[in-house]
Amino acid sequence: MTNSTTTPPQSFGVLLFPGFALLDACGPLELLNGLSSVVPITVSLIALDSLEPVATMISLESLSHEFKKSFEQQKPRAVQRLCPTHTLDDCPPLDVLVIPGGFGVPNASQDERVLKFIADSKAQTIITICNGAGILASTGLLDGKKATTNKWWFKEVTSVRPQVNWVQKARWVHEGRFWTSSGISSGMDVIAAYIRETYGEKIGELIPDILEYTPELNPDNDPFVDTWKKHVPANQTK
């Protein structure tokens, strides 16, 4: 442990809102599954208001114009549904809250129940994946702090809360209670980094090795900062 006087976290929770991105949640979850084989932790999946399975897609019609235009370029036809274990109202106290991104972020960022849940959370650590940083930023908790987010939607996410010190080139950023990561698959790297820092080198190496995953160890190494430009036609460049 980095600090032997600190109780290691035991209670993890992953927020599941309609339109969460599957790998944003399931990459971190598989690392936490591995962690749970060697450390007595619990992992809750927290839906907003019911235990019905939560879908990875939402109706894009409900989104504001700026997001809709951006999202339509990447809208998948395929949808999956993951089962929550709790709702915002009956969620156990969490030591670590994980907030994925996805197409549903603009709506979740304007949902007062979600913002209150995060703002009231006593979690010692809050980790966001992809544009999930936009939900956390909407609470105001990131104001004046360094943070990063998905690079395809960087402008859209960061413009919602310019009070944050947004870092464009970063695989992940850690400041105080908050760890924020880049797009989708970066969730595995930020969780692996969090596990290394929190549980030490031995467990920190074991968990990605169980997954046969080579995590990025350098938070500043972000090969995707400009990658989207390669794929977006020049006349659509943001």
Add this chain to the structure above:
Amino acid sequence: MTNSTTTPPQSFGVLLFPGFALLDACGPLELLNGLSSVVPITVSLIALDSLEPVATMISLESLSHEFKKSFEQQKPRAVQRLCPTHTLDDCPPLDVLVIPGGFGVPNASQDERVLKFIADSKAQTIITICNGAGILASTGLLDGKKATTNKWWFKEVTSVRPQVNWVQKARWVHEGRFWTSSGISSGMDVIAAYIRETYGEKIGELIPDILEYTPELNPDNDPFVDTWKKHVPANQTK
């Protein structure tokens, strides 16, 4: 496309058996979600016999001694449940069948319904992740062919079907209809490789870029072939 006379695959299915590994399924699924935003494909999640959500954990008591001993070292406390869209009986015709691994593989490998479904499949391509290769091998379809699987459980999986030409050092192996990959996270690399080969370079680069994921491009580069030995005490070395 690698072969312009071949119809590109439109119908993908991922097998969901009790005790499937979450990332084995959801890593490939997120790449297929990305693919579905640019190509008109469908993605089915195929449970055995009901549309009830399928859990990532099973009772280890039901496994044979050899697997139980090996699995107990990695048994997670955390469990997730993913919703199927079809069962073996009502699954639409598939062009591509994806078989994840997980703790439930020994049981699925002895389930005649599963083996018949795979053996009867007209899918032009079958892709296995992790010890999911053990399920495919149990049908006999891999006999005399090169294949790989998870490296932590390599001995247990391969000993079930020695007629296969098992390749120990490989991130993934492609022979004919069959693509088999190494442990858990390698599923993302084999699906990315399959997409590159099938849909060409432009889409092949776009899809992992959407996920901000750097795929392994060399199927022979397997940094995990001996990694498990670092973590397993010498007196438990297999």
